[in-house]
Amino acid sequence: MILRDFGMAKNLMGERVHSSVAEYVTHLQNVKDKDYVDIRWPVQVMVANIINETLFGYRYAYDNCQPFMDYVQDTKKLFENLAESKGMLLGMFLPILTRLPVTEWYTCRRFKQSVNKLKEYIIDNVERVLEAYDVEDEPTCFVHAYR
Structure with missing residues (x-):
């Protein structure tokens, strides 16, 4: 019951993942030097945002x-x-x-x-x-x- 209330239901969790991926893609599109893109941290922030939103109710900004x-x-x-x-x-x-x-x-x-x-x-x-x-x-x- 509680997991479903905080985003573990199929639709809610899917929306959180989709939203986090959309932020990730936007971040990558805004990278100025497209020849050198280190995706390690942005991927970790993307995953952390899904977890943090469920646990703590907030997301990290990619630049903060x-x-x-x-x-x-x-x-x-x-x-x-x-x-x-x-x-x-x-x-x-x-x-x-x-x-x-x-x-x-x-x-x-x-x-x-x-x-x-x-x-x-x-x-x-x-x-x-x-x-x-x-x-x-x-x-x-x-x-x-x-x-």
Whole structure:
């Protein structure tokens, strides 16, 4: 029921996808240097706009999406660091290492700052959406619905 209310019904979700793709195409048409077009970020913004509209009720402008770009880069860096961490791998196989004073840092604590930064992005978005929400109004996104 709730998924359908916020755009997961076939028609509503299709409209959101269509609208996001239309914004994407408009953005590409407005690119001045057509010989060199980096579509990586615009594609990510297009997909993020569909997700953000459902979760938070807003979209990013293609020329004003630095917080999202930072979030993506931070997430990528965290996963790269996790993949390279032998301590994290050991901590997964021997969970006791995550509770010992010296090995705790190598197995999990050194990643907490990165994880907290990612969580802060989500918390900031939720708080921003809730500030503008009037409980008398109909919920327009997941954050409003689960307030």
